[in-house]
Amino acid sequence: MNKASENITRDVSLKNSIFRIGYVFSVDGLEIKIKVDKRKNSSHLLYKGDLLKNTSVGGYLKIAKGFTSIIAKVGGEYIKEEKYYNYEYKREEDKIDRILKVQLLGYIENGKFERGIKELPLIYNQCFLLDKDEFSIVHDFVNVNDKAIKIGSLALEKGQDINIGINSVFASHIGIFGNTGSGKSYTLAKIYRELFLKFQGNLNFKNNAKFFILDFNGEYVSNEFGNDIIINEPNKSIYELSTSNNSNSHQFPISKENINNTDFWVIILDATEKTQKPFLQRVLKNDSFFKKGYVEIVNDIFNDIIVKEDENLGLKAMTNLLSDLYDYIENKQDLLTFKSEIGEKLGTYKNGNFYIKNPENDKHDKSEIKNIIKKNINDFKFSELNEVKKIGLKIILKYHSEIVNGHSNVEHLSPLIKRLDKRIDELSKIIKYNDEEIFTNEKPNLVIVSLKNVGIEMKKMLPLLMCKQLYDEKKAKNENTTYLNIIIDEAHNILSYKSDRESETWKDYRLETFEEIIKEGRKFGVFLTIASQRPSDISSTIISQLHNYFIHRLINERDIEAVGRTISYLDKVSHDTLPILPTGTCIFAGLSAHVPVVVKIDTIEPKKHEPDNKTINLIENWVDKEEQTGTKIEDEKVLIITEKIDTDDLPF
Numbered sequence: 310m311n312k313a314s315e316n317i318t319r320d321v322s323l324k325n326s327i328f329r330i331g332y333v334f335s336v337d338g339l340e341i342k343i344k345v346d347k348r349k350n351s352s353h354l355l356y357k358g359d360l361l362k363n364t365s366v367g368g369y370l371k372i373a374k375g376f377t378s379i380i381a382k383v384g385g386e387y388i389k390e391e392k393y394y395n396y397e398y399k400r401e402e403d404k405i406d407r408i409l410k411v412q413l414l415g416y417i418e419n420g421k422f423e424r425g426i427k428e429l430p431l432i433y434n435q436c437f438l439l440d441k442d443e444f445s446i447v448h449d450f451v452n453v454n455d456k457a458i459k460i461g462s463l464a465l466e467k468g469q470d471i472n473i474g475i476n477s478v479f480a481s482h483i484g485i486f487g488n489t490g491s492g493k494s495y496t497l498a499k500i501y502r503e504l505f506l507k508f509q510g511n512l513n514f515k516n517n518a519k520f521f522i523l524d525f526n527g528e529y530v531s532n533e534f535g536n537d538i539i540i541n542e543p544n545k546s547i548y549e550l551s552t553s554n555n556s557n558s559h560q561f562p563i564s565k566e567n568i569n570n571t572d573f574w575v576i577i578l579d580a581t582e583k584t585q586k587p588f589l590q591r592v593l594k595n596d597s598f599f600k601k602g603y604v605e606i607v608n609d610i611f612n613d614i615i616v617k618e619d620e621n622l623g624l625k626a627m628t629n630l631l632s633d634l635y636d637y638i639e640n641k642q643d644l645l646t647f648k649s650e651i652g653e654k655l656g657t658y659k660n661g662n663f664y665i666k667n668p669e670n671d672k673h674d675k676s677e678i679k680n681i682i683k684k685n686i687n688d689f690k691f692s693e694l695n696e697v698k699k700i701g702l703k704i705i706l707k708y709h710s711e712i713v714n715g716h717s718n719v720e721h722l723s724p725l726i727k728r729l730d731k732r733i734d735e736l737s738k739i740i741k742y743n744d745e746e747i748f749t750n751e752k753p754n755l756v757i758v759s760l761k762n763v764g765i766e767m768k769k770m771l772p773l774l775m776c777k778q779l780y781d782e783k784k785a786k787n788e789n790t791t792y793l794n795i796i797i798d799e800a801h802n803i804l805s806y807k808s809d810r811e812s813e814t815w816k817d818y819r820l821e822t823f824e825e826i827i828k829e830g831r832k833f834g835v836f837l838t839i840a841s842q843r844p845s846d847i848s849s850t851i852i853s854q855l856h857n858y859f860i861h862r863l864i865n866e867r868d869i870e871a872v873g874r875t876i877s878y879l880d881k882v883s884h885d886t887l888p889i890l891p892t893g894t895c896i897f898a899g900l901s902a903h904v905p906v907v908v909k910i911d912t913i914e915p916k917k918h919e920p921d922n923k924t925i926n927l928i929e930n931w932v933d934k935e936e937q938t939g940t941k942i943e944d945e946k947v948l949i950i951t952e953k954i955d956t957d958d959l960p961f
């Protein structure tokens with residue numbers, strides 16, 4: 310044996326003797342136990358001048374079985390004391406056997422870590438600590454054909470970067486969970502910022518990848534530095550929607566097809582399945598009814614009321630119709646005058662017939678009444694209506710016509726009409742009817758929609774309509790080169806499984822839509838990223854279909870359970886650390902991580918790209934300015950004094 314190979318052999322055996330920590334002593338199904346060598350019970354080991362951390366719960370081990378290196382994670386440990394004293398023992402602790410319970414994760418083959426179990430260890434297989442290279446291999450989540458972005462570093466092993474594979478993470482559904490203030494929005498912004506930094510310069514990225522962020526709290530619109538959250542302003546489109554009378558707000562384009570779709574209106578008006586939905590269908594599908602023009606329809610309804618001679622209808626039916634038309638008429642004063650005139654001049658006989666109250670004309674003269682009505686109605690000027698309001702008017706006209714003609718029941722439809730005004734008003738503030746697409750190659754490929762100033766009802770409905778529209782458009786195109794990522798922060802707002810306020814139909818429709826995107830979206834290049842503080846509220850079908858998870862601190866038992874139940878990748882140690890994760894640190898687990906890892910997410914630099922989600926600093930806001938500066942001066946004084954003290958002068 311020459312000198313060089315002698316050295317190598319010596320090196321290898323030295324390493325083996327130092328890195329060896331014990332052997333397998335029990336294999337019970339997948340439960341493997343390892344007995345730690347008595348000399349390896351210290352917390353650190355020395356190897357070539359480096360201090361190595363000895364194995365402990367949460368750490369990794371390599372089990373050598375022939376040429377295969379099986380990688381395992383330590384899940385727990387306990388000690389066993391030998392019953393009979395052996396005089397060879399010099400130290401008390403030698404009596405003790407340390408036993409590790411480990412969980413198999415995968416194996417290293419051809420320098421790559423593969424997840425899964427190929428072989429089970431045998432009793433007496435030797436176990437080693439992982440060296441630096443092996444440790445890196447286990448934490449290398451990026452495939453050969455993939456590209457990497459760095460999101461942070463291993464929380465327990467500072468030097469170890471955590472890179473994620475772009476293909477394996479972004480071509481998947483992502484879940485980001487954690488209690489409020491645990492860092493979800495920050496993590497979300499960080500991973501998308503890194504992605505944009507990597508690809509922003511590529512024309513193909515701009516044309517083929519579209520990102521749509523639904524922002525319930527306006528965290529991604531602007532911060533103290535300006536509008537450059539995630540990426541600089543010119544590279545993204547921001548829609549700030551508002552249902553209050555804010556002239557600066559934007560409107561989101563909804564396609565003609567959608568606006569004439571019954572389901573759209575069923576959602577907006579919370580229509581009931583059995584009676585209100587078919588009514589809306591009749592409104593939207595029955596074009597011939599509206600062909601004659603609005604004035605003519607109003608005239609017809611008045612005529613019908615008179616002809617019917619129905620005591621239940623009478624004056625009330627006329628004045629109700631006029632009240633409902635108020636919003637849609639330009640010459641509102643004329644309408645009001647007409648309404649009071651009807652009240653004064655028209656009355657009903659006991660049998661329901663109309664007559665004119667004027668004593669000179671005290672006859673049962675229907676044609677004259679008709680003339681008065683016709684004259685007034687012909688003077689109506691309907692306002693210039695946007696597409697939403699047009700449908701509102703159609704609903705009103707059809708409703709009154711059906712009620713007067715006995716085709717529908719007031720009790721069934723009136724709740725819908727009561728909701729109509731407010732919803733139409735809010736909706737026409739936040740959407741525009743337009744076949745314009747929000748994503749074209751000329752426009753930025755990141756769209757942020759802020760729903761911060763949108764009323765509570767629309768906040769629930771609009772996201773669903775927008776997501777459905779985007780998904781359906783993408784599905785219809787059926788191209789597999791383009792990509793759409795729908796990113797929803799605070800997703801419990803629309804994905805919650807429980808909500809007492811909403812009807813069953815609406816809930817089903819809502820969950821079905823998102824469940825379809827989760828289940829089928831991949832085929833059409835549509836992916837979801839959802840962030841939420843209440844995973845237990847979100848339908849388990851949705852949570853369990855996510856592929857990759859960033860799980861921040863979770864304290865509530867039910868949330869931990871919801872995550873634990875659906876994410877089988879989580880081992881016990883990771884699961885148990887969930888309640889104590891610091892802000893900005895999360896467990897990254899899922900298809901693209903070989904092993905769940907605790908990652909300290911890197912900061913977003915510069916700060917102008919951070920989401921606007923600072924936790925309020927009470928001291929800064931409550932203490933008066935003078936006092937604050939005063940404290941500072943005091944502190945500085947103390948510092949200076951301590952620096953000057955010379956220890957030799959001290960009396961002790």
Ligand SMILES: Nc1ncnc2c1ncn2[C@@H]1O[C@H](COP(=O)(O)OP(=O)(O)OP(=O)(O)O)[C@@H](O)[C@H]1O
Nearest residue numbers: 489490491492493494495842893910912922923924
């Ligand atoms: N990786 C990180 N590095 C530095 N600061 C962070 C990090 N993650 C979060 N923070 C800070 O922690 C605070 C809370 O983070 P964030 O708003 O992202 O929490 P959240 O989980 O989204 O909360 P909520 O559920 O209320 O929206 C913020 O001030 C943020 O700047």
Ligand SMILES: [Mg+2]
Nearest residue numbers: 493494798922
């Ligand atoms: Mg947040």
